[in-house]
Amino acid sequence: MATGSTWLDLPVKAGPVLYVSAEDELDELHRRIVDIGRESLFNLEHLDRLHLVPWAGMDAMLSAPEQHRNAMKPTPLWHQLLEVVRRIKPSLLVIDTLADAYGGDELKRAQVRSFIGMLRGAALQEDMAVLLLAHPSVSGIENGSGSSGSTGWNNSVRSRLYLERPKSKSEDVDDDARVLSKKKSNYGALAGEIPLRYQRGVFVPESGEISFEREVALQEKEQA
Secondary structure, three states, X not given: OOOOOOEOOEOOOOOOXXXXXXXXXXXXXXXXXXXXXXXXXXXXXXXXXEEEEEOOXXXXXXXXXXXXOOOEEEOXXXXXXXHHHHHHOOOEEEEEOHHHHEOOOOOOHHHHHXXXXXXXXXXXXXXXXXXXXXXXXXXXHHOOOOOOOOOHHHHHOOEEEEEEOOOOOOOOOOOOEEXXXXXXXXXXXXOOEEEEEEEOOEEEEHHHOOOHHHHHHHHHHHHO
């Protein structure tokens, strides 16, 4: 979105992006962006619409349980984040991850819906999409749902994607293979999976592995 290019060979609406990371420090984010830029053949100077907020090692809680109520209330940090949103006016806000931003009980449906409602309210008011990253539970991995905690997480969001390692009956495991699938899609078709491969620091579609011509272009860019 920040570069106006495609994502996994799919068209994407261009616009500013605000990425909040409570897992990785700024140096790590920059390293990954360099890898993505190299594989995608875009110039890093074109990333003026990508805004990074590194909260790794900090208290990144955006909501906390209310006393005497089974609901959540925004923290001062959430209001600070909203000020940044109103200044930047992003088309997409990414929050990484749920475990850092959500201060409630993942199993309490009322708290879950209250938290998601807070994010949805900001999305509607600021005219942006919100992408909340989360890790699946052990059972969510085993049954293939990719879920964790209350069913309220899946029921409250409008769309949910799941990135997983493809299941194989053979003993040979491809450590670089992944599958991105839709688990919920209120505004589009549900069917469809995108096989991916991790190469040179970036996930690419299986059908989009680097060709000879692309490899030459990459080498020329690196030597420039």
